[in-house]
Amino acid sequence: MSPEEIQQIFFVECEESLAAAETGLAACKAGTQDADTINAVFRAIHSIKGGAGAFGFAALQAYTHTFETLLSDVREGLVPLRPQLVDLLLRALDTLSDHVTAARGGGEAPDDAALIVEMEAAQANGGGAAGDAPDAPTPDAASPATASDEAADDEPAPIDMMDLDALLADISGGFESQPQAADDRWNVHLRPRAGAMRNGSEPLLMLREIVAMGGECVDCDVSQVPALDGFDPAQGYLGWTFAMPAEVSEDAVREIFDFIGDDCALEIGEDAVMPPVVIEPGMARPAPAPVAAESAPVEAPPPVVHEVKVEVEAAHAQAPAGAAPAAPPAPGQSIRIDLFKLDRLIDLVGELVIAQAMLVQRLDNANVMASEELGLLESLTRDIQESAMSIRAQPIGSVFSRVPRILRDLAASTGKHVKLEVIGESTELDKTVIERLGEPLTHLIRNAVDHGIESAEDRIAAGKPPEGTLTLSAEHRSGRILIAIADDGAGINRERVFAKAVEKGIVSPDAQLSAEEIDNLIFAAGFSTAQTVSNISGRGVGMDVVRQNVKELGGRITIESTEGKGTTFTLTLPLTLAISDGMIVNVGDQTLVVPLAHVVESLRPGADDVQGLGASRHMLNVRGRFIPVLSLREALGASQGATSPEEGVLIVVDTESAGQAALLVDDIQDQRQFVIKSLATNFRPVEGVAGATILGDGRVALIVDVDGLVACALPAHERQAA
The missing domain is CATH 3.30.70.260 (ACT domain)
Structure with missing residues (x-):
């Protein structure tokens, strides 16, 4: 392994150590820490310091030395862990993260002189004030310290071997x-x-x-x-x-x-x-033990090469006489894999899924009966796919862990103190989604603090606690992941948003917009309601980027806002960007794929199940509940296909923003796994289409964006009713 590869591993471990330290200090901030928490933070900083010294990052090493020394005194009880000290340690950790970033990118190290002085002062003051600091031993006449005190200042007293003992x-x-x-x-x-x-x-x-x-x-x-x-x-x-x-x-x-x-x-x-x-060159040899005059001179022991043992210690493997030896406990082990290799594995699994679909198609065309073998192949393919995807899955807590630092920075610049609540941080999703989720979340959080949560004075006047609350939550639902960013602020001022949109020329003054449509105006390019331009907001760049980033991930973003109570942004994202399950349907001469995560049921309606609404709208009666019928032929502009529900098949789907709807198709061809290919990467984004895939016969089929299609096809009042 080259030095560059080893150094890259060090920086990956730095990220893990910073995350561990962030978690530990967050527990200290909440008052839930114990001795193990402080030890974990200390070990994380110590690991960064050791690696920094090994690779010659002098500034990083010097800074972490001061940080580690303060943590060592905290761990030993010499410096009490007061709230002010926790805030100092959090700021020190932020600067340490900047140090690691500078070392990794070869940039200039951050200015840490003031923080180092603060940490040294905290160590000195805390140590003097700590009541549980160990008392210094009282010197006596026989101790070396007393002998030194009694000696002349410029001539230390001699020490004999008894004193050394x-x-x-x-x-x-x-x-x-x-x-x-x-x-x-x-x-x-x-x-x-x-x-x-x-x-x-x-x-x-x-x-x-x-x-x-x-x-x-x-x-x-x-x-x-x-x-x-x-x-x-x-x-x-x-x-x-x-x-x-x-x-x-x-x-x-x-x-x-x-x-x-x-x-x-x-x-x-x-x-x-x-x-x-x-014994190394220039090193003093130990004094030889007394030996007889005729004995050979004592040779220094040769250098010993240390071998790392991997066996479990004998003390752990002992078993009672006559009993079968118990298997040693298997500790959790992990290896680091280059992300390129993992992506290559996922690509190959996708090609395996396509090859399996082609084999099934070929055998069906040849009327070859091999249902048992094909079933086994499909089961193995699915197991391989799920195992490969689980390797890429990571808890979203790695994204949520960055939020406390963002809130601390915002508190310093806005004066608004916000309490963070996190729900579902162990929810797992694809690594690619996690990596591309950081920027949208950052924009939404900054927007919530700057625009949503009021100042302490305004909150008190409104009968709220002076400290705002920001809630982050994540959950799995119907094969997708829902991430919500909710604040308890003032909500969206729709009159102000509409007036600003008219001023910017985004809408006409006489436009009749629903509350949902007004809320979505904040995603327009160049839109901002900030009174002044600051380093947080005011330039109209951010929310439109958020929506675009979420769409590129194959997801959607929705808004729920109640004036005076707060706003919730909900991101609906796929669990993975690679492989999913879908229902293959025919619409005229087109073959489409409806993601199975949205499908509730499929049915052929009877004459009394469908009711007309207006000139061209149909409603489906599903066990006493009416839902709108949408024709995929009309939505996607197909030249042929069923024009009425009685001529085709209705697929009842569930959406996040518009509730349930029924999609009208000609017929259902099959249900199987499909490999998602991005249209934005290979062609361009298409409204109502989430991507494309390759079928078993080699044809390309479009994947229906159910959420987007239903939201565009239904009028705003019907979406609100749903």
């Missing part, structure tokens, strides 16, 4: 030495080597990390410490043995030492021994 005892005493208490514990032997302090690594913090995981120091090896005249403070002589709880995994321990590499010798397991000291 006391000093080493103090160092090892910092990790309470206790005997191993139970057979289900396992050992970790480690010895920091020369260079362990390079690249921002701090072995002492790593030892504290092990203690925080429940490790107990059972031995501190001081046998390799040389005489004082040969002592080199830059080298490593001490070794430690920790007894770890059974519930702590080996991977968790090794993760602590990821970035220190060979600069810390590490052995794990009951049979492992303390790693020896490696």
Whole structure:
């Protein structure tokens, strides 16, 4: 693997660490944190720091060092976690994200001098005010500190080996030495080597990390410490043995030492021994033990190459005598895959679906009976497709996690404080959809805070709490995903929107528009109701881009607004952009695909099931409820096809914006999976068409955009009634 590829992996891990830190600090902000939360934030920042040092990002390393030091004091109780400190840590995390972005793109690092001063001040002030800070040991006459105090300022007192033993005892005493208490514990032997302090690594913090995981120091090896005249403070002589709880995994321990590499010798397991000291050029050798005069001189131990073990420790695998050995628990494992390879896999699965459809068509044309084999092939193809799509599926929480930072920035620029509520953040959808969802969501959130939520004074006057509420929700429904952005603000001022649209020349002054049509005017290009132009809004760029981005994802956006109570934007998106299920129908000489996610039922109406409405409108009676009938022939401009419901088949579909409707087609040909091909990419966007696919006989069929088609075909008053 090349250095560039390794560096790319580091930046991917930085994104994961930033997300973990964001989650932890959000819990601290909400007051739901515990010790594990602080440890998780600390480990995330420590991982970024270690990688920054390894790749030579000096500015990033220096900044994370200050950040990590403050978190270390918070974790140890030296600095209390007050709300002001949490706000400082959140701002520090935002700047850290900017640092990572600058390092990744080779740009200029952000100005962090003021934040570093704030963090250092918080560390100093918090440490002095913390009541649970450990008291300094009282020096006595025999301690090295007392000896130094009594000596002249320019001449330190000599230290003999007895004093060194006391000093080493103090160092090892910092990790309470206790005997191993139970057979289900396992050992970790480690010895920091020369260079362990390079690249921002701090072995002492790593030892504290092990203690925080429940490790107990059972031995501190001081046998390799040389005489004082040969002592080199830059080298490593001490070794430690920790007894770890059974519930702590080996991977968790090794993760602590990821970035220190060979600069810390590490052995794990009951049979492992303390790693020896490696004698490097210029390094002082330990004092040899006394030997007889005729003995051969003591040779320094050779360097040891560390091998990483992957077996489960013996302590975990022990079983009672006579019992069958239990299988070791399988820890969660993951690998990183290049996104190009994953996209290629999805493309191949799509081609497999097309090939399977072609095979079925060919066998049908040849009157070959192979229903059992074809059924097995279809089942396997579907399983492969679902497995491949599940690999690409990611929780939408990765998009929602960016919102707190957006709200903090908006609070600083607008003075509006907004409480965030998140529902359904574990809802999964395709990675491509997630990646392209960030920009529309950002626009909608900024719009909600700037235009929707009132100032604290106006909210209090309206009988509302001074702090606004923004709710993000996601859910699966009928094979699609619904994402809602709701605020409890003032709602859309329709009179003002209409007046602004007339002023911009978007509509005529005498136009008669429904409430829904007025709401949709905000999606017009160049439209804005902002009084002044700011860095948030006012230029009329944003909402039209939002609608276009959502349409490119094969989705729709709708608005529900109540004046004085708030506004909700609902995004309806496909779960995936690659493969779906559909009903293949005939309309005249055209073959179309209706996505199965919208289909409720299909039927051939009787004479009494259809009623006329006006000159050309028909309504279908479905168990006492009347729904409009739409002819696909008329909607898509086909030259032939059924003109009345009695001549064809009605497919009852469900839409987000207009309720249910019945689509009139000539007949239903088949129901199967289809591969979605984008018309916008290969041709151009077509109103009422969501894309295209290739049928088993090689023909191209258009995929009906059910939501768009029904919304365009029905008058506004019928959509509102639905």
